[in-house]
Amino acid sequence: MSTFGASVLTRTKGRRASILVGGASFFVGGLINAFAQNVAMLIIGRIFLGFAIGFGNQAFPLYLSEMAPAKIRGAINQLFQLTTCLGILIANFFNYGTSKIHPHG
Structure with missing residues (x-):
């Protein structure tokens, strides 16, 4: 589902915004999972990482193709x-x- 959001963001704000949102989501999700104290924190971290994958799969191949x-x-x-x-x-x-x-x- 986050890929659809990433496509809208990429179309309106550009690749850079999508890459930044994806990178921030990777960072937050990894941080939450690294310091998880219970299962709920792991689930929340995985949600952030899922969004990051959606944004990454939208923006990175396009950026790589152009560069x-x-x-x-x-x-x-x-x-x-x-x-x-x-x-x-x-x-x-x-x-x-x-x-x-x-x-x-």
């Missing part, structure tokens, strides 16, 4: 998608590895 030289533009965009998927994979490995930690995993 990359034409010769390597496709490779740069594919690397963005590859690193996103690798990040998800690594996060799932961490989740699996910590799922047995007592009491909540």
